[in-house]
Amino acid sequence: MYFFHSxxxxxxxxxxxxxxxxxxxxxxxxxxxxxxxFSKLHFIEVDLALIDNxxxxxxxxxxxxxxxxxxRKRKHDLSIFTKIYNLVKQIDPALIHSWGSMPTIYSLPxxxxxxxxxxxxxxxxxxxxxxxxxxxxxxxxxxxxxxIASNSIAGIKSYNAPIDKSIxxxxxxxxxxxxxxxxxxxxxxxxxxxxxxxxxxxxTVLPKKDYITFLITAxxxxxxxxxxxxxxxxxxxxxxxxxxxxxxxxxxxYTGKQHDVESIINIFDVGxxxxxxxxxxxxxxxxxxxxxxLGKPVIATDGGGTSEIIQDQVNGFxxxxxxxNEIKNKILFLLENHALAEKIGLKxxxxxxxxxxxxxxxxxxxxxxxxxxxxxxxxxxxxxxxINTSAVN
Numbered sequence: 059m060y061f062f063h064s065x066x067x068x069x070x071x072x073x074x075x076x077x078x079x080x081x082x083x084x085x086x087x088x089x090x091x092x093x094x095x096f097s098k099l100h101f102i103e104v105d106l107a108l109i110d111n112x113x114x115x116x117x118x119x120x121x122x123x124x125x126x127x128x129x130r131k132r133k134h135d136l137s138i139f140t141k142i143y144n145l146v147k148q149i150d151p152a153l154i155h156s157w158g159s160m161p162t163i164y165s166l167p168x169x170x171x172x173x174x175x176x177x178x179x180x181x182x183x184x185x186x187x188x189x190x191x192x193x194x195x196x197x198x199x200x201x202x203x204x205x206i207a208s209n210s211i212a213g214i215k216s217y218n219a220p221i222d223k224s225i226x227x228x229x230x231x232x233x234x235x236x237x238x239x240x241x242x243x244x245x246x247x248x249x250x251x252x253x254x255x256x257x258x259x260x261x262t263v264l265p266k267k268d269y270i271t272f273l274i275t276a277x278x279x280x281x282x283x284x285x286x287x288x289x290x291x292x293x294x295x296x297x298x299x300x301x302x303x304x305x306x307x308x309x310x311x312y313t314g315k316q317h318d319v320e321s322i323i324n325i326f327d328v329g330x331x332x333x334x335x336x337x338x339x340x341x342x343x344x345x346x347x348x349x350x351x352l353g354k355p356v357i358a359t360d361g362g363g364t365s366e367i368i369q370d371q372v373n374g375f376x377x378x379x380x381x382x383n384e385i386k387n388k389i390l391f392l393l394e395n396h397a398l399a400e401k402i403g404l405k406x407x408x409x410x411x412x413x414x415x416x417x418x419x420x421x422x423x424x425x426x427x428x429x430x431x432x433x434x435x436x437x438x439x440x441x442x443x444x445i446n447t448s449a450v451n
Contacts, residue, residue: 277304
């Protein structure tokens with residue numbers, strides 16, 4: 059990770075960001091927050107290229123003329139190489155910021171042909187192992203990228219990214235998202251929640267999230283307690299299966315896709331994130347950041363970058379994978395020790411304000427651009443000195 063004491067800009071900085079799409083997901087939410095922050099700065103101008111036009115987020119803080127739909131027609135559409143080349147020739151950005159593996163691969167020929175700099179931000183998770191295809195793709199993209207950004211130190215380790223050009227830029231929460239938060243009673247009424255307590259998990263309902271462990275925990279607690287509701291906030295291919303599995307439990311609630319996630323998290327007493335560590339490792343989870351920004355205590359699965367934001371038994375609890383009984387006991391502990399849970403929540407809010415704000419993320423991104431373009435800065439610290447540290451220490 060690089061830390062710079064100061065930086066300055068003498069001219070407008072033009073950046074082309076390239077991503078697959080704006081589907082519902084943590085990476086996409088992070089990109090939108092960064093665009094929103096950059097839109098307030100006079101010295102930076104961003105064009106956004108979408109490889110395909112799938113959108114969950116439509117209210118973009120970018121002028122429509124600066125949004126470019128490349129129109130991928132198949133998984134490996136070779137025409138995208140040419141479209142990116144033509145776009146870069148047309149708008150002439152100072153650098154390309156690629157958000158994903160394929161956006162990076164598609165951009166690299168243009169980067170080399172037109173002598174552009176590229177920030178490769180494809181590392182957003184920290185799996186225990188990667189596929190052979192991923193290995194080959196990252197070997198090429200890492201070698202040809204100028205800098206590689208990860209949202210966790212664990213991700214850099216997992217992908218064995220070259221230390222000399224790898225940086226960690228933590229996800230940032232935009233506290234402006236809380237300006238229009240809905241009243242708690244209105245949210246409870248919307249989802250027909252009558253119980254005293256609410257425990258929730260936010261995340262796509264896909265195999266990489268361990269909703270089975272969360273729902274086993276929920277069903278166990280529903281059998282012995284009638285004062286707790288459990289919320290599954292998200293959508294995905296496994297939603298119908300889980301609804302069937304829990305159809306006899308009235309206090310397990312499924313919200314589907316939601317734009318106003320913050321208002322829902324605000325009614326939680328405890329935020330949970332269970333991860334299927336056999337196939338996925340979290341980078342820095344947006345869900346965890348959102349729980350903490352709203353002052354909630356967190357219970358999460360061990361692995362990936364989670365220990366970089368949660369220190370077990372200090373500002374939350376980290377549980378071994380697939381341990382519903384352990385999670386159940388931690389939930390009960392937090393619900394029965396309200397003062398402690400509130401204290402943990404306040405500590406979490408403070409940590410997000412200090413180290414995981416959108417301001418911190420944006421400034422660290424700009425400092426990285428500065429390094430790529432040989433802008434002025436006073437001092438940098440190589441990631442070798444940071445590789446065993448975490449944000450919570």
